[in-house]
Amino acid sequence: MAESTQVQVGTVRKESGLRNFFSQLRSYFIYDPLIWFYTIFLGTLSLLSSFFDSSGVIQHGFARLWARMILGTIGAQVTVEGLERIDTSKAHVYVVNHLSALDIPVLYASLPFQFRILAKRELFRYPFMGWHLRRSGQIPVVLDNPRASIRSLQLAVNAIKNNMSLLVFPEGGRSEDGQLHAFMGGAFFAAIRAQSDIVPMVLLGTYETLKMNSFHIKPRPLRLLVTAPISTAGLTTRNTESLAARTREVIADLYYSHSAVPDLRSQHQQRQESVQ
Secondary structure, three states: OHHHHHHHHHHHHHHHHHHHHHHHHHHHHHHHHHHHHHHHHHHHHHHHHOOOOOOOHHHHHHHHHHHHHHHHHHOOOEEEEOHHHOOOOOOOEEEEOOOOOOHHHHHHHHOOOOEEEEEEHHHHHOOOHHHHHHHOOOEEEOOOOHHHHHHHHHHHHHHHHOOOEEEEOOOOOOOOOOOOOOOOOHHHHHHHHHOOOEEEEEEEOHHHHOOOOOOOOOOOOEEEEEOOOEOOOOOOHHHHHHHHHHHHHHHHHHHHHHOOOOOOHHHHHHHHHHHO
16 A cells, blocks of 8 residues: 555656646747847837837837747736726825736736836846836836936936826835845835825736746736825835835735735744844
8 A cells, every 4th residue: 555655646746847838938938039139120110109109108008028938938827906996097005016027018918008118237237137127117216216316216206297198116126035135225115295195016926937047937827906096195214114104915915815925024024033
């Protein structure tokens, strides 16, 4: 009986290993090349269109097409929950956790309105990517130092006042371990200056689908959870840190209550206290 069990376990492991091997091959030779092709081809068309359309409508349309083609190719279905509670005709600052390179396609495919991304200034220095970011109206900023990027943040404030929503990953980059990291203040500074509501959102499943520094795509159902807006009415820029902390708490509670990633917030707090 024990010998039979060992044989079964060995067979399951072998089958699991084979599935993983073929899954890798599918990613490296089908998914990844197609995604690169979509990105280069549609990115070039989008960049060219910017010389004929200063409103960004055409470029945003290309971005949505690019996102839908990627998600359709890998067979990832996205469920959006809670967006109906938001008045999307008004400009808001949408704040979301950042887990994967797939986050941006998911957001472009799921949010039915134009928005601009508040992105790290370093990204604008890369050839082609930087050109596209600038031509499409995305906003460069030093996310961890609002004062150092006051001119860029004023562009964000002006965009909001012109009824253009902002999308921000306040962690400043993708999470390598699936944990929610500290929030930087740029988005909250801009929201307060514009007196615009913050809309916390949570992405689920993208970390497991495509982890950072990996090219192995493991498709699964994805979710985007949208929570009730947080008002900035009456706040001043002195409240930037407290607003960031409040928003992070809302996102963390929702993320860890729905994610398979363990909630390590208490351990992180203990480490911070021991350092202090």
